[in-house]
Amino acid sequence: MAGAADDGAALKFSQELVHLKDDRTGSELGIGCKVTRTVTLKNNLERSVRAQLVVRDTQLGPGLLQVIGPRGRFDLLNDQTIKVRFTYETQHHGDQSMFIDASFDSFSRPAASLEVFARPEPAMLEGPEEVDFGAVPTGAMSLRQVTLSLPRLPQGQGPCKVNVAFLGQSGDSSFLVERAMSGKLHTLMPGRKLTFRVMFRPMGADESERLAILRFASNAFDGEKQVVLSGRAVRR
């Protein structure tokens, strides 16, 4: 470490932490938003080094944080400063930290680390909590449309796009969700709707209330979004 500058770091980012926020409003990012930022990296050594930037994801999956440039190994001259440009895409809500580590020459340990931090708010799907088919004669069929959407909020206040997965249905088998929903991952943007049809066809003489639950998961919130289906059979 001979020749290191007074501040002790061979390489140094212009800041240790970048808290990503919306460009226009300054508010926290939404889900599925992609932002690009630039910081600088300085060589504090009194000699040229061959540096490298590596993305380190501590808790998240790969591919969210990407260094646009410089990529691969690059030369950083004595006292030189270089711009480091990166993109980050939020894919779920809550605190998330990733790092860009800068190392040089043959040192495997990073000489400097930049934390990229985001705190997207959760966003719930808007849609009915329950769809009641009412009284339907035994053997007859009743159709309803169920629509899910994302709240339309000012840019930066809400999600950019979220993924919605239909997890399946539980309960009475008199209810049937259209085939197109099953097992699919749907992308939803604010203002756009996800509409699907549900059929209720009660069989048997039992006149008690029939119930089923549709379950949806998303990267925008914890737990599940549920739609309860209810209906009653009546004799023809």
Next chain:
Amino acid sequence: MQVLRTSFRTGLGSALLASLLLAGVSFSRAVGQEEPPRIRFSVDRIELVDDTSGGPLRIGCKVTRSVALTSQHNRSLKVDLRVRNAQIGPGFLHVLNPRGQFDLLDEQSLTVRFAFVTQKHGPQSMFIDAFVGGELRPTATLEVFANPDPAQVEAPDEVDFGFVNPGSAAVRQRLTLRLPEAPAGQGPCRLRLRVEGPAGDANFALEGVPDDGFVTLAPGPAQRVTLLVVFRVPEPFDRAEKQAVVTLSGDGLDAPRQVLLKGRLLVDPISFDPPAQLFFSQYELSFARTRVGAESTRTLVVRNNTNKPLTVIVRYQLGVQPPPSVEAPFFGLPANESSFELPARGTRSFDVVFRPPGPRGLGYRLESGWYAGPGAITFTPLTFFGEGFVETGPVRQRGQ
């Protein structure tokens, strides 16, 4: 000892001690002994509170904090940070940066950043130990303390199926869970749900629980998780009430919660009170022996055991006693072939009067059929029975 204490309280004592220490350090350097590594965190203990409110954390919160780690050593040290969790399981406290072994230069100050996720309520301490080189004991330790409040889960005390119709294989009811109090920063609460009962889960089951058996309950008055409780209808003639409990447990709760499940097979959509039930669907209302010319009254309560309104039609038939030509001496009942409405789970009362006619004492039996509908029309028989007697005076002896 007293003299020593006194001297240490004085400036002279302190100066003497400092001189001795300095002399020791100089001596150890002179003979080439290694100076013990000197690094320290900017604080010894950090208590985690909610970022927004400044209040205690809630279950499921994730907070990120930074402290400084400073070297006061006169040369570069190789340091690594390890998390030590004294009371709770791993995975709650993560050192985000720096990770692995790193160099801490002479007089250098480095930012240590860590994240903590609350998954249990109550006081909890974890530690970040800074180890230098091959040292076996940590050179510096940071205590990370949190005391999250337990989650306030809202659940019903019971799910009562009442009487279920024998015509169906299974019936369902909603079980809704909420976490209505949502202070800023509160995260979701994970709950495990389990059905326990004398017959295991033979009579009741839960539907809508994720495959891993855990339900994630997001905080907020508008948030809820709805599950379906399935009551498998018992076999015919199995009239006993079935019971089980759903137990909700999780690190976020201060104690497991239980929701009672109960239900029984519906045999009679209506039942009568107070008559004794003789056998399945056989009821009898008996009056005490009543003197001819007097009357006896009993209140008959007709009860709707179902969760839907019923129309009840009553039909009468005189029993074998007395002969059919004699009018029944029971009054206050609905007229023959008349009907009345019973709301769901509702009751209707009749003050039934037994007035035995003269001139002789006899037993009277009135049989009635109570037809409840709509839907599956069922028939519930009820028999009224009363006995009249003639009061006689004392027998006069011949010749008296």
